[in-house]
Amino acid sequence: MRCDLILLHAPHVYDFRKLPQLYGPVSDLVPSTPAFEMYPMGFTSFAEYLGRSGYKVRIINLALRMVESKTFDVEKYISKLDAPLFGVDLHWLVHANGSIAFTEIIKKYHPDAKVVMGGFSASYFKDELIRLPTVDYVLSGDSTEEPMRLLVSKYQSGDVSDIPNLSWKKADGTVVHNPMSNTPTDISNVMHEHYEGMIKQVLRFKDFKSIIPFNGWLKQPETCVFSCRGCDQYCVFCGGSKYAMQKHSSRKETAYRTVDDIVNDIVRTSKISRGQIALESDIRQAGEDFAWELLDRLGKEKIKNQIMFEIFKPMPTDYVKKMAQSIPNYSLDISPNSHDPKVRLATGINYSNEDMEKTFEDALNMGVRRIEVFFMIGLPKQSKQSVLDTIDYCDELWTKFNSDKRIFAYIGPLSPFLDPGSMGYEEPEKHGYRLLRKTLEDYRNALTGPSWRYALNYETDLMTRDDIIDVTYEAIIRLMQVQVKHGQLTEELSRAQIQRIRMTQELEVKIADVMKSGDQEKLLALKPEMDEINSFRSVQQSQMDIAYSFVKLRYVNGLIQTIKSALHKEKKS
């Protein structure tokens, strides 16, 4: 069926199924596999927003198809698609290789079709991207629904000079960057029915597979609800921080959704999913009154799903109480980054361990289902020893709370990249970073390296690239040992995982030797070993699954029922 716009999501590296690559723990803390097959939520927003104007928009998660099948023929699939305009996301920089390769394939089989790219990384690298022969347009910024609608309605006329946030090329090849005048602070006109939109797509194109967000989603059907666009925090490593948004996205102020919109979104989502709903960004950013009102309203809706609240700082006891009363099935997600407040402060976050622990104590006393605590490696002022001390702190934390099984701690490297646009990236010396890569082409190539060691784009004053890699493996091992001590993990699972990490470390040494010799054949010979290690699911990912495991069947059944009844209605009408 011909569409007005087809949105394609690529894997991190186009040839990932053929290339010899040892992935390492780069995607341990997100639901995707190392191919980063999850597409940006913005795709669903486009489908809904443009759908309202009568345009047919189709989302196709080709990355997932490639993850699922070694023989899935991407070129053949793309060659059969029918649309005058294709969108490819370069939201996360980790897709620099796969996304650009997709634009080449689109142009190969559809030379007359236009290609538009967008997302955070596309916005940052728009000048480099628009100069590629396979890219016709780049839409920059964190809110491009309306510019995309304008593009779809106008590009065939040839005059796109007044479309906000658009980069394009004149007939003589001159590059034009239109003003970034679309950075709405009122976002109440988007994301009203984006999940329902996914169901509509299934009906329209009789294609369920293409919209699945990531491998395993049917078993862990996490959904998320956004509370804002932009962020008020200044995390040094973040390309979505207030600093980065002001500098590169012209977003001066965070755009908050209204209480009504968030409540409606959660209620609607809870009707199609019994799974956990992650409420992204701390709702207190929009003000204490806003947060209290939101909790109040949610309480009246009697939501049964587990709601995961992301919090940017500890919470006062009365606020925890309110949260617990409103959403008895609540969980928390906090990222102190380091146990050491000095390191934490250097990343842009300022609170004490005592205050954080008080929040944990309150929440545990008030029935929290789960507290997830995220620590990072590769931070300013963080030494190897400091990383290992963070694990000792996790030990202390579990000891203090009697090994409470509701506390989950994770640690992972800032990888594969320090975000372009972040303070650390833009002013590396000031923040203790040394940047190793700068251009998009450089990233595109680096991603094909034989291990994440060769992609990493930074070092810090206190840790070389090798230090970051070595201490990451060591920290993950030590964390597992602490988890065993506190009954969070079985001895058996930990032993298997530690063995996997030791094998990874040995393989890293072999890869380094081969890289020195430059012998490609020898590198290829290591592929079976790499693939075997890559196929292990990490403990950290498995632990994240636990929250969803008990709801999976009910959810999938619910979704399938919804699709069936919608199909039935469609047939009748």
Ligand code: B12
């Ligand atoms: C929620 C979130 C997530 C969710 C994902 C939700 C999802 N599927 O989109 C989770 C937690 C899973 C996640 C994971 C990751 N994230 Co994240 N995430 C965010 C966060 C906090 C909010 C994003 C948001 O709310 N978007 C709102 C939705 C509706 O809009 P959107 O998807 O961005 O789409 C709009 C625009 O971006 C643009 N757009 C997007 N795609 C396209 C495509 C085209 C063709 C066009 C024209 C436009 C366009 O238009 C859309 C509509 O307006 C931001 C931080 C921030 N301050 O924004 C980080 C952020 C985007 N993530 C980031 C990173 C690095 C990651 C990870 C790579 C982390 C890691 N190393 O594992 C993974 C990758 C996941 C994957 N693909 O597998 C960085 C991106 C930096 C960069 N330039 O690469 C950010 C900026 C901050 C951070 N450091 O965490 N993330």
Ligand code: SF4
């Ligand atoms: S990492 Fe920090 S700055 Fe970035 S989105 Fe999260 S809270 Fe905001």
